[in-house]
Amino acid sequence: MTTPAAQESVATRVVLILLTAALLIILLVLPLVVVLAEAFRKGIPAALATLSDPDSLTSIRLTLTVAAISVPLNTVFGVSAAWCISRFRFPGRGALVTLIELPFSVSPVISGLVWVLLFGINGWLGTFMDRAGLQIIFALPGLVLATVFVTFPFVARTLIPLMQEQDASEEEAAITLGATGWQMFSRVTLPNIRWGLIYGVLLCNARAMGEFGAVAVVSGHIRGQTMTMPLQVEALFNDYDWVGAFTIASLLALLALATLAVKAALEWRLGRRGSMH
């Protein structure tokens, strides 16, 4: 039991809780509310009209496509990285963990820039790509590369600490009893890490679908072709089509809320909290 002198008075506690509530409401709740309010300002039909607009539909499809390519790639990478880092000791292991987290400290704009420097018209491989007729920048491959860069660490950084805590003895037993590597992975490792894996994939996907800066650099903003949902939000907003911009933004906000809800449920299951960035 804490002695009364070692904690704040009831009045202080109430004031601090109210201050926190006020801060969270102004800074975090109001932006969400304003997104929905602006979307439905001219009624539900106007908002729905945005969603049936061909350019908006294309942007939704493109966002889903980019995520559907980027997330599995980084999932395979993340599981591989977690396996070799958590189950083996080798020189450079610590450096590897640090390098995997590197994309988190790079500005989104720079995460897109690196691909333009490589594949853009004035890029290292620009002339070669042009001659070969390969379009990377201002096309789907560029959007995928930029997205893969910014979502690179998510799955790995969720799984590495999780697997380091878990004992390898079940996996060793499986191998000793004659299981192949794949059998061991699918029947022992995967069930043990499944909630952590879903957690990492969830965060990876949220970022992949919501990324703006990096894709803004490589997209070229070709309407109806290379605009993902966040880019479509920008275009509509700059056209003063606020209802349109906030309607697409509402979809992305709902994705964020769903992500937070599933995240909370998974954290309860995992009994731990991970960070989202």
Add this chain to the structure above:
Amino acid sequence: MTLPSRRSALPGFSLTLGITVVWLSLIVLLPLTLLALRPWTLGFAGVWQSVTEPRVLAALRLSFGTAALAAAVNMPLGLLVAWVMVRYRFPLRNLADSLIDMPLALPTAVAGIALTALFAPRGWIGALLLPLGIRVAYTPLGIFVALVFVGLPFMVRTLEPVIMEMPREAEEAAATLGATRRQTLLRVVLPALTPALLAGFGAAFGRGIGEYGSVIFIAGNMPMVSEIAPLLILIRLEQLNYAGAAALALVMLLASFAVLLSLNLLRARMRRRS
């Protein structure tokens, strides 16, 4: 190839390490290396000239300045939220806890237009501030507000585990020895939290320097006044000035690594002393 010192006969080392190293090299290391090489096609003098243009210096000062200011303001705000979340029990606490990650979950473009709508002169908050003569949207103040929004979860999530693990005995001992609650908080609790506050500052600052989506709509983007460094990179790319864009990016990366490194050293020194 160095063989792992195996504790076990587990399979898949070469395969998974191979995938990891190849993917890391192709996606992260090679592109970043090429970024670091690109500016030098201008020659040393050219690079220097390119990153010391008045417009560039103004943008760098704005990006680093507002990021530092927002991270500093997030120290008391984050401390308040983290303290209340860890130490107190109140209705809707779990909901509030999930909400804290909202700025990280919400796509930055959505946050950007939402903050702009709120703080524009006719917005819900902007309209209240206008009679006071405060304009937030389309000024550097708007950039600051967006960076406080983005940085808050970094501060809270860095402080929470430290507050959780802080032994209550020290606080009780201080109280038993006759310290008032305020003295205990200032002399016992706050010093114990300083390394975490610095770490949170570093994380929020690091994010703030490069932030683009949540800032760009509310900033106004006036050259020399409210134009952030990442936007200038984009503008140079559009002018096909690749080397100039890379030079600016390199300066930003090096400067933010230097800041984060020195914060880490400071934290390490403080930990050694305590």
